[in-house]
Amino acid sequence: MTLLDGKYVSNQIRDEIKSCVSSLLSAGGKAPHLAVIIVGHDPASETYVANKLKACEQVGFRATKIALPETITEQQLLSYIDSLNHDDDIDGFIVQLPLPGHIDETKVIEAIDFRKDVDGFHPINVGRMTLGFSSFVPATPSGIVELLRRYGIVVAGKHCVVVGRSNIVGKPVATLLMQKGMDATVTICHSQTRDLKALCLAADIIITAVGQPGLLTADMVKDGAVVIDVGITRVDDPLSPKGYHLRGDADFDAVAPKCSFITPVPGGVGPMTITMLLKNTLQAYHNLHNNNQ
Numbered sequence: 001m002t003l004l005d006g007k008y009v010s011n012q013i014r015d016e017i018k019s020c021v022s023s024l025l026s027a028g029g030k031a032p033h034l035a036v037i038i039v040g041h042d043p044a045s046e047t048y049v050a051n052k053l054k055a056c057e058q059v060g061f062r063a064t065k066i067a068l069p070e071t072i073t074e075q076q077l078l079s080y081i082d083s084l085n086h087d088d089d090i091d092g093f094i095v096q097l098p099l100p101g102h103i104d105e106t107k108v109i110e111a112i113d114f115r116k117d118v119d120g121f122h123p124i125n126v127g128r129m130t131l132g133f134s135s136f137v138p139a140t141p142s143g144i145v146e147l148l149r150r151y152g153i154v155v156a157g158k159h160c161v162v163v164g165r166s167n168i169v170g171k172p173v174a175t176l177l178m179q180k181g182m183d184a185t186v187t188i189c190h191s192q193t194r195d196l197k198a199l200c201l202a203a204d205i206i207i208t209a210v211g212q213p214g215l216l217t218a219d220m221v222k223d224g225a226v227v228i229d230v231g232i233t234r235v236d237d238p239l240s241p242k243g244y245h246l247r248g249d250a251d252f253d254a255v256a257p258k259c260s261f262i263t264p265v266p267g268g269v270g271p272m273t274i275t276m277l278l279k280n281t282l283q284a285y286h287n288l289h290n291n292n293q
């Protein structure tokens with residue numbers, strides 16, 4: 001069993017990005033600039049945003065955090081988005097999800113200029129990705145693909161079972177894996193799937209993105225399978241300094257011995273997600289400065 005060390009691979013890629021930034025600066029350019037809008041004070045979201053800002057600093061990007069109160073109206077949020085759309089000094093931006101219940105996430109995503117949509121959630125980017133055209137690709141799916149690539153794990157012809165059908169992970173990772181060139185055979189499972197166990201047992205590669213610790217048990221995994229665990233659930237743990245620890249969807253201790261490769265939680269897919277957001281921001285910078293798209 002080999003651990004897919006997302007933290008290590010992330011740091012490798014961040015070094016590559018950092019040297020790109022150095023070249024841009026030496027050539028008299030500005031550093032890429034990411035803006036992050038966060039609404040309210042959800043503790044997990046605050047951690048994720050902090051991770052993103054810290055990663056920007058690590059590679060020499062400029063980063064701007066726009067923290068808005070929970071009570072902001074949808075219209076006010078849309079007008080912040082509009083100002084970022086028109087701000088020539090911002091290469092890309094994201095609105096941290098989830099949003100408070102009184103704000104329509106669909107409207108918010110559609111308000112973002114797709115050329116600055118470094119999360120890749122805008123329908124134009126989703127459509128372009130699905131058609132196999134150039135687009136921003138959501139960070140978690142592209143992080144998963146990059147992790148597989150860097151460990152030399154071939155997906156062509158393999159049976160990939162994706163558990164979870166979210167717009168952020170399940171649907172786009174399934175879309176990427178079945179693209180020409182990736183060439184996987186993909187099955188998507190969800191809460192209404194009958195006999196999840198039988199489907200998972202048939203998989204060469206299992207990607208779980210549910211957010212339910214212990215969902216994937218050892219009896220659901222074929223010997224030698226690859227397991228990519230996208231779950232990151234906070235579980236109370238009074239003995240840990242933060243008062244919680246992170247658990248993936250897989251029962252790691254029992255599943256790992258059966259796997260050829262498995263991602264740990266933390267330190268697997270999570271860091272790759274942050275790194276791919278950096279890559280998208282660098283891409284946005286190049287697109288904007290070279291007048292592409």
Ligand code: BQF
Nearest residue numbers: 047048051097232265266267268270271273
């Ligand atoms: C790690 C996210 C669910 C819903 C919205 C590193 C992150 C997590 C774990 C992180 C996530 C999950 C993010 C680790 C960003 C990934 O070391 O294992 C980084 O910051 N993530 C998000 O922005 O929104 C989410 C999960």
